[in-house]
Amino acid sequence: MDLVTPDVGLLFWTFCSFAILYFLLKKFAWKPILGSVNDREDSIREALLAAENAKKEMENLKSDNEKILKEAKIERENMLKDAREIKTKLISDAENQAKDQASKLIESAQLAIQNEKNSAMNELKQTVVELSVGIAEKVISSELEDKSKQLKVVENMLNDASLNN
Amino acid sequence: MRNLLFLVFFFSFSVSFSSSLETDSKDFNVTDMIMHHIKDSHEFHILDWNGKGVSIPLPIILWTDNGLVTFSSSEFHHDDEGTELVTKKGVSFVKFHEEIYYASPQPNSFGQYLILDKNNYPTNLKPVDFSITKLVFSMFLSMLLLVLIFGISAKKYSKSNKGIPSGIAKFTEPLILFIRDEVAIPNIGEKNYKKYMPYLLTLFFFIWINNLMGLIPFFPFSANLTGNIAFTAVLAVITFAITTFAGTKDYWKHIFWMPGLPVPMKLFLAPIEFLGIFIKPISLMIRLFANISAGHIIVLSLISLIFIAETVWIAPLSVGFTVFISLIEILVVAIQAYIFTMLSALYIGSAMEEHEH
Numbered sequence: 001m002d003l004v005t006p007d008v009g010l011l012f013w014t015f016c017s018f019a020i021l022y023f024l025l026k027k028f029a030w031k032p033i034l035g036s037v038n039d040r041e042d043s044i045r046e047a048l049l050a051a052e053n054a055k056k057e058m059e060n061l062k063s064d065n066e067k068i069l070k071e072a073k074i075e076r077e078n079m080l081k082d083a084r085e086i087k088t089k090l091i092s093d094a095e096n097q098a099k100d101q102a103s104k105l106i107e108s109a110q111l112a113i114q115n116e117k118n119s120a121m122n123e124l125k126q127t128v129v130e131l132s133v134g135i136a137e138k139v140i141s142s143e144l145e146d147k148s149k150q151l152k153v154v155e156n157m158l159n160d161a162s163l164n165n
Numbered sequence: 166m167r168n169l170l171f172l173v174f175f176f177s178f179s180v181s182f183s184s185s186l187e188t189d190s191k192d193f194n195v196t197d198m199i200m201h202h203i204k205d206s207h208e209f210h211i212l213d214w215n216g217k218g219v220s221i222p223l224p225i226i227l228w229t230d231n232g233l234v235t236f237s238s239s240e241f242h243h244d245d246e247g248t249e250l251v252t253k254k255g256v257s258f259v260k261f262h263e264e265i266y267y268a269s270p271q272p273n274s275f276g277q278y279l280i281l282d283k284n285n286y287p288t289n290l291k292p293v294d295f296s297i298t299k300l301v302f303s304m305f306l307s308m309l310l311l312v313l314i315f316g317i318s319a320k321k322y323s324k325s326n327k328g329i330p331s332g333i334a335k336f337t338e339p340l341i342l343f344i345r346d347e348v349a350i351p352n353i354g355e356k357n358y359k360k361y362m363p364y365l366l367t368l369f370f371f372i373w374i375n376n377l378m379g380l381i382p383f384f385p386f387s388a389n390l391t392g393n394i395a396f397t398a399v400l401a402v403i404t405f406a407i408t409t410f411a412g413t414k415d416y417w418k419h420i421f422w423m424p425g426l427p428v429p430m431k432l433f434l435a436p437i438e439f440l441g442i443f444i445k446p447i448s449l450m451i452r453l454f455a456n457i458s459a460g461h462i463i464v465l466s467l468i469s470l471i472f473i474a475e476t477v478w479i480a481p482l483s484v485g486f487t488v489f490i491s492l493i494e495i496l497v498v499a500i501q502a503y504i505f506t507m508l509s510a511l512y513i514g515s516a517m518e519e520h521e522h
Contacts, residue, residue: 002262003458006395007205009226009294013301014399021308021371026363029315032322033334033341034362040328 132158195469199462203389206263206299207238211384218243221384223302227265228293229256238296247277247287258292266291300396303388307374315370344369344506352510357517361510364407368400369506376457376498380491391501392457394450401450404509409442412516445512449505456501460494 136154209221222239234253238260241249247261250268257268259278266289268278279287297305314337321334330338349358349365375396378386390396418424420438423431467490470483 002204003200004394004454006398007294007393009296009298010205010300010393010395011399012295013297013304014396015403017301017304017308018367018371018399018403021311022363022367024308024312025315025367025370028312029319030341030363030366032319033315033338034345036322036328036330037338037342043327 129158193469193472195466195473198469199465201263202387202465203392203458203461204263205393207241207260207265207296208243209299209302209384223299224297225265226295226297227258228295229254229267230292231256234258234292246275247279248272248275250278256292259289261287264291265294265296299388300390300393303378303386303390304375304396306385307371307378307390311370311374340370341366348503348507348510352507352514353517354514357514361407361513364403365506365510368404368509369502372400372453372505373499373502376502377495379457379461380494380498389458389461391498392454392459392461394454397450397454400453400505401446404449404512405443405446407509408445408512408516411513413519415519416516445508449508453501453505456497460490460497463490464494 132154133151136151207225208223211219211221213219220243222237225234225236225238227234231254234256236251236253240251241260245260245262247259247266247268249259251258257278258265259268260266261277261279264287266279266287269280269289270278272278273280279289282288314333317332318330318334318337321330321332322328344366345358345362348369349362353361372391375390379389379391381387420442421435423434423438426434464487467483467487471477471480
């Protein structure tokens with residue numbers, strides 16, 4: 001029976017001890033320990049979150065890079081295409097210009113040749129007339145007395161003769 | 166092999182029985198010895214040397230009719246039969262079976278200043294005994310150890326180390342986290358557990374360290390504090406008080422007027438639930454007390470086999486079993502501390518639970 005009868009003194013001391021121990025440990029042990037553990041767990045959680053975010057950002061960055069690369073490629077192709085077009089255009093333009101110039105040159109040359117030919121023909125005609133007149137005068141003066149009559153006949157003859165232009 | 170062991174076991178028992186019948190019971194009374202160990206004491210017995218007990222005297226503090234009286238337990242000169250008289254402030258005291266009584270004016274025929282009834286139980290009045298007994302001494306020692314262990318643990322955390330524990334905190338932190346993650350959070354809930362963490366931690370480590378100290382068989386340990394009903398009663402009452410104060414309206418409603426049941430059933434359940442409020446802490450109190458006392462009794466009984474049988478040949482068996490039981494006890498004391506804490510958390514949690522209907 002002694003065994004299951006609580007002793008007043010021990011009840012008292014147990015209560016006091018437990019109360020004191022509770023406050024001592026709460027203040028000097030549980031609060032700092034649980035505080036540090038909580039802080040540590042929070043910081044780990046934050047670090048994990050930050051790592052996750054960094055990973056996401058990295059992925060974003062990577063996709064951005066890829067996009068930029070793709071755009072750059074497209075631009076390069078476009079530029080190359082443009083350059084090629086410009087090149088062909090330039091060449092064809094130059095060709096056309098050259099052709100035009102050449103044809104113009106030929107034309108003007110032909111015109112000049114024609115003019116020269118015409119003037120040369122006219123001069124030739126004049127010279128032929130004078131020569132013929134001189135020759136005829138000499139012939140006729142030697143052969144004919146009436147010089148003026150003879151000149152008229154020759155001129156008519158010459159006019160009738162069809163000299164090709 | 167196993168059969169042989171059993172044979173030895175039974176043989177040894179028969180030997181012990183026959184020899185205990187032969188020996189004079191006055192020489193060595195196992196029950197007395199065990200009871201003496203299990204119970205509290207006013208002095209801390211260390212060892213026997215040349216037939217004389219060597220013990221540390223402890224202060225005796227009494228609240229008497231004439232006020233507070235204090236003296237050293239050595240003034241009783243190891244007497245425990247009520248024959249040694251100590252007079253302080255005009256009041257005389259005697260110690261009988263580790264209880265202090267007001268002495269009778271005249272000694273009886275055995276020289277005891279006591280009037281014993283027919284069950285050999287004193288009828289004298291007792292002062293209120295607030296002595297620093299062996300158990301109280303042991304409890305103070307455990308407090309000192311706990312404050313040291315956990316005070317130092319708390320110092321092992323530093324900001325520069327990002328809150329990573331070092332030294333002894335590496336050992337204590339898993340235990341603290343165990344109480345938090347396996348006891349407090351599952352039973353009380355994520356929302357409210359923080360308020361009760363200091364109580365649960367203190368409770369667990371206080372019980373555990375005292376359990377362990379009780380298992381160490383030499384001074385200044387070996388006190389059976391957690392196997393004393395006064396100790397377990399105080400802790401159970403504290404849990405009861407916390408549970409009662411933490412109780413929500415819902416909790417009391419579930420006790421006195423269980424929702425969702427027909428009225429006769431409610432009337433039937435109310436007294437049962439009401440009794441349950443008290444039975445829970447009482448079960449806590451008795452479970453710890455009985456388990457730890459039983460552990461001490463088994464170990465002492467096994468050791469006593471040597472003295473009962475009065476032969477050294479039983480010693481290997483006795484010591485072997487004692488070691489085996491002691492190893493089990495190491496497990497048991499941890500489990501008992503855990504169960505006490507876990508059930509306390511469960512009761513607190515159930516008082517705060519929010520039911521959904």
